[in-house]
Amino acid sequence: MYLTGFADEASPDIDVQIRATRELGWLNIEARNVSVDGSPPQNLHDIPQERFDEVCRRLECAGIRVNCFGSTIANWGKSVLDPLEITLAEVQRAIPRMQRLGTKLIRIMSYAVLKDRGPQDQEERERFRRLREIVQRFGDAGLTAVHENCMNYGGLGWTFTQRLIENVQGLKLVFDTGNPIASKDYARTPPLPHQSSWEFYERVRDHVIYIHIKDGVIGPDGKIQYTFPGEGAGDVRRIVADLLHRGYDGGISIEPHLKAVFHDPSVQSNEDVRYANYVEYGRRMERLIAALRPA
Secondary structure (H helix, E strand, O other), rough: EEEEEEEHHOEEEHHHHHHHHHHHHOEEEEEEEEEEOOOEEOOOOOOOOOHHHHHHHHHHHHHOOEEEOOOOOOOOOOOOOOOHHHHHHHHHHHHHHHHHOOEEEEOHHHHHOOOOOOOOOOHHHHHHHHHHHHHHHHHOOEEEEEEEEEOOOOHHHHHHHHHHHHHOOOOOOEEOOHHHOEEEEOOOOOOOOOHHHHHHHHHHHHHHEEEEEEEEEEEOOOEEEEEOOOOOOHHHHHHHHHHOOOOOOOOEEOOOOOOOOOOOOOOOOOOOHHHHHHHHHOOOOOHHHHHHHHO
């Protein structure tokens, strides 16, 4: 088992991401948005080639590797009704960059939920077809696409992720402990409850090869309030204990969301607070794992 994280929550600046990772004593970053010398932050598979080359150089000099691309491929901002060529262009940009960095994993999703339709009218066949193409293209390059249970079709509930597994040969999962907390469970009948992180994990865990750690509780306003790991409703302790018991040897990636939320610009803070928060979250995750590790 190894620890890593979305270091853009410490800072978009690649040098600061490297510094936070080294302060934790870790060797890996799950790369998502990066900025070089004040450039606008962009996803690692979208930045201009000269900036990508510079990111590679700085990572190599620091002895830090990218264990996973936190890509935007088929994510909650992309519609399954958009041309497939948009997705395939992202895939083709990502593959040589992953190979350059020696990265084997890439996070993908299953496109945004079509808001004007019910859960059983979500263009399933087209989603399955597209994900089969995505998974195969990465697989042909010796790389592994892992689907995240986020704000997408697969995140509607564990049964929807199960449908993906059944219809997309070779699909593997990254399970996010925090996403079910804020998500209604469309596998149930109305009124829809929130999802259970443990139930979702337990139902799909045989296909999970990577873990994202978020935690939180639903506040009085009905919105999620993020917490440190193990302090919320994400069943983090139970899930990590189960992983350890089952001999899990993959990555655990922190995504704090406490002081900076990637897709919510209203939740931001100054650089020093973001940095300190990220490092503290990592240290608490280390202590949680140590406390749960079997004797």
